[in-house]
Amino acid sequence: MTTKRFSFSLNATDGKARTGVISTPRGDIRTPAFMPVGTAGTVKGMLPENVAATGADILLGNTYHLMLRPTAERIDRLGGLHKFMNWDKPILTDSGGFQVMSLADLRKMTEKGVTFKSHIDGSKHELTPERSMEIQRLLGSDIVMCFDECPALPADRARIAESMALSMRWAQRSRDAFGDRPGHALFGIQQGGLEQDLREQSAKALTEIGFEGYAIGGLAVGEGQAAMFSALDYAPDQLPVDKPRYLMGVGKPDDIVGAVKRGIDMMDCVLPSRSGRTGQAWTRRGVVNIKNARHADDPRPLDEHCTCPACQGYSRAYLHHVYRSQEMISGMLLTWHNLHYFQEIMQGMRDAITAGQFAAWEAAFHAGCAQGDIEIL
Numbered sequence: 001m002t003t004k005r006f007s008f009s010l011n012a013t014d015g016k017a018r019t020g021v022i023s024t025p026r027g028d029i030r031t032p033a034f035m036p037v038g039t040a041g042t043v044k045g046m047l048p049e050n051v052a053a054t055g056a057d058i059l060l061g062n063t064y065h066l067m068l069r070p071t072a073e074r075i076d077r078l079g080g081l082h083k084f085m086n087w088d089k090p091i092l093t094d095s096g097g098f099q100v101m102s103l104a105d106l107r108k109m110t111e112k113g114v115t116f117k118s119h120i121d122g123s124k125h126e127l128t129p130e131r132s133m134e135i136q137r138l139l140g141s142d143i144v145m146c147f148d149e150c151p152a153l154p155a156d157r158a159r160i161a162e163s164m165a166l167s168m169r170w171a172q173r174s175r176d177a178f179g180d181r182p183g184h185a186l187f188g189i190q191q192g193g194l195e196q197d198l199r200e201q202s203a204k205a206l207t208e209i210g211f212e213g214y215a216i217g218g219l220a221v222g223e224g225q226a227a228m229f230s231a232l233d234y235a236p237d238q239l240p241v242d243k244p245r246y247l248m249g250v251g252k253p254d255d256i257v258g259a260v261k262r263g264i265d266m267m268d269c270v271l272p273s274r275s276g277r278t279g280q281a282w283t284r285r286g287v288v289n290i291k292n293a294r295h296a297d298d299p300r301p302l303d304e305h306c307t308c309p310a311c312q313g314y315s316r317a318y319l320h321h322v323y324r325s326q327e328m329i330s331g332m333l334l335t336w337h338n339l340h341y342f343q344e345i346m347q348g349m350r351d352a353i354t355a356g357q358f359a360a361w362e363a364a365f366h367a368g369c370a371q372g373d374i375e376i377l
Helices: 048-053 063-068 072-077 081-085 097-101 129-139 157-178 196-209 225-232 253-261 271-277 309-313 316-324 328-355 358-369
Strands: 007-014 017-024 027-031 033-036 059-062 091-094 107-109 114-117 124-127 143-145 185-190 213-216 245-247 266-269 280-283 286-289
Touching: 007 328, 017 253, 017 328, 027 033, 027 328, 033 059, 033 328, 059 063, 063 072, 063 091, 063 097, 063 124, 063 129, 072 129, 081 091, 091 097, 091 129, 097 107, 097 114, 124 129, 129 143, 129 157, 157 185, 157 196, 185 196, 225 253, 253 328, 253 358, 271 280, 271 328, 280 328, 309 328, 316 328, 328 358
Parallel strands: 033 266, 059 091, 091 143, 143 185, 185 213, 213 245, 245 266
Antiparallel strands: 007 017, 017 027, 107 114, 114 124, 280 286
C-alpha cells in the first residue's frame, strides 16, 4: 500500500493572509492553524477527544520533556506517541532546542550539539541534530522540527549571526539524519533575530537544503509585539510561497491575528491552557480574570455568544467559586473555553480569507476586544 504523501495546498489569499490545507496520512490540517501544546503527551486539563472537539486538527509535543520522561524509547515500545496519548490526528514535535537553550548554566554547547543536565533529576544528556531526529522518529511525529539554537532577545548582531550560521549547519545535519520518510515532514527553522539580512541569509540556506515546511524561529522571545510584527513584515516573504509557514511559540489572540495578516499559516502556544489554570479566560471582549471578587454573584456565562461547555453550562459565579476552592474542574473548564475561543478565531480567519473579507474581519475582531468588560492580564 502506498503511503499518502505530505502536501500543502493554498486555497485562497487576501492580502498576505492565506488559507489552505496541509495533507498528512493522519488527516488534514486546515490553515491558518493553531496547535494546542501537549508538552508531556497531554494538553493539561483536557481529554484528547475534547481537544479535537474544539476544532484542533493537530497537537504539538515536546521532544525535550518526552526524551527525559517517559523517554522516546519507551513511547516507541508502547506503539508511538499517537497511541500513547490516544490522539489519532497529526502531531508536530519541536526539536528540544528551545528548552535546552533555556537551561543556561545547566548546558554546554559545541559544534556537535548540546550536553545538559536534566531539570528533573540532574542526569546528563546530549542532544544533537542526529539525536533529535532519532527521538522524533521514535515518537512517530508527523511533522518534525530541525534542531536549532534560539538566542533570547535582545542580543547583539554578532551573537545572532553566529547562532544563525550554526543553526543552518545543524539544519543540514537534521535533513541528512531525517532521511526519506514518506508521509512525514521535516521543517527548517529560519533564524536571524530582528536582522532582515540575516533572516534572508537563513531563508536562502534553508531553501537550498529543501524542507517540506519552514518555521520562523527566534521571535516571541522577549522582543515585544511591535518588533515581532516588524520582523514578520518581511520574514514570511523570504520563505517559499508553496510551503507552510510556522511561527513558533505565538501567542495571544492579537499576536495570532497579526501573524496571519502577515502570511503565517501555523502557530502554537501554551497560553490557552496556562491561562485556564490560572483563572484567566480569553473572550471576544477581552480577558476575564475569574478570580476577581466581582464575579462571585454573577449569573452570566464567560461569553454569552460562546458555545463551549464552560459557557453553555456554568456561570461566572460558579467558575469563580471552583477557582477559589482550588477544584480541578476550574482549570478544565477554563482551558476548554480558551481552546474553543482560539479555534473559533482560526475558523473566523479561514472563512474571512476565503470570502476576501479579512480586513473587515480583523477590524471587527479589534473592535470587539476594545469594548467594555475588559480585564487586562
